Amino acid sequence: MxxxxxxxxxxxxxxxxxxxxxxxxxxxxPEGEIFGILxxxxxGKTTTVECAYGLRRCDSGRVRLFGTLDPQAQPDxxxxxxxxxxxxxxxxxxxxVGEAVHLFASLARHRVDEAAVMAEWGLTGRRDASFGSLSGGQRQRLFVALALVARPRLVFLDEMTTGLDPADRREVWDLVGRVRAEGTTVVLVTHFMDEAERLCDRVAVMVGGRVVAEDTPGGLVDRYGGGTRVRFASNDLDGDRTDGDGIDLDGIGRLPGVVEAGRVDGTVAVRGTGAFLTALGHHLHVTGHADTELSVERVGLEEAYVALLASGNHPEEAS
Ligand SMILES: Nc1ncnc2c1ncn2[C@@H]1O[C@H](COP(=O)(O)OP(=O)(O)O)[C@@H](O)[C@H]1O
Ligand SMILES: [Mg+2]
Structure with missing residues (x-):
């Protein structure tokens, strides 16, 4: 790498x-990274990728690949x-399909074992199928395979799993992970937060043609509403903060690490970070709710992403 x-x-x-x-x-x-653009x-995600590959001429700015290569000046x-x-x-x-693989393999800097590529991407049985006869998912898979046929040192994948069924998506994720393990750097445009969380080392979030946040997926989650959410049933139907079920929301809100606590449709939802779970457990115990059943979920990238877009508070935009 x-x-x-x-x-x-x-x-x-x-x-x-x-x-x-x-x-x-x-x-x-950096080389070896899987970088996501959300x-x-x-x-402006696709335009950014097209300019980075040299397919589009930018109005201003600079793109360099591997330090010195200018994609507009040296397309070959x-x-x-x-x-x-x-x-x-x-x-x-x-x-x-076989002809397409052959065509893209001929662009490689070295000989490509086309049969192995076809097998790896599950295309062997479709060698003689025409592009026009493929389903949307099969086409998508073929395009991802073609982008990777020549074992490039860098690959741009723009919404690579859009149109794939869940099993195919997972298989494509595995293959992308393997390609990276062999040293290929991956720039991935995606709408799928599970995909970004699973694959990307870092992500940039673009809004209105600018990068408004850039971090690891975990870092974004921490910065924009991250942590863990605990829910438990509340039998307080009139929605007061302290009455009914005897759950003291204000007290919970003051526990260390708690970010927010509220009632939603007969449940209490508490979000927090760090050691708040222990404090919450202790609080419920001493206030006579020891046998409350808690459901615990991690707040993921999807929620952080939605919160970031909704906040309009885009700190990196200012710089
Ligand atoms: N070839 C084009 N001609 C005119 N406008 C375009 C063209 N391609 C993209 N745009 C516009 O540029 C903006 C960014 O598009 P794009 O880069 O495709 O964004 P994204 O990939 O994030 O959806 C959009 O407003 C889009 O309508
Ligand atoms: Mg796009």
């Missing part, structure tokens, strides 16, 4: 007519080193 920088984007800007798609993006991805539709070198699966890819309907 390399120790350099696979991708460096500095001050990237791109407009389509009057519409600003990318508005000053900085992203640095963000709502239209936030990029093709040998970098794989890409674009969000809106297409192949001629009559091209066969």
């Amino acid at each position: 390399g120790t350099g920088t696979a991708l460096e984007i500095v001050g990237l800007r791109k407009r389509y007519g009057h519409r600003t798609a990318v508005d000053g993006v900085d992203i640095v991805v 963000g709502p539709n239209g936030s 070198r990029v093709a040998g080193l970098v794989g890409v699966q674009l969000q809106d890819s297409a192949l001629p309907d009559r091209l066969r």
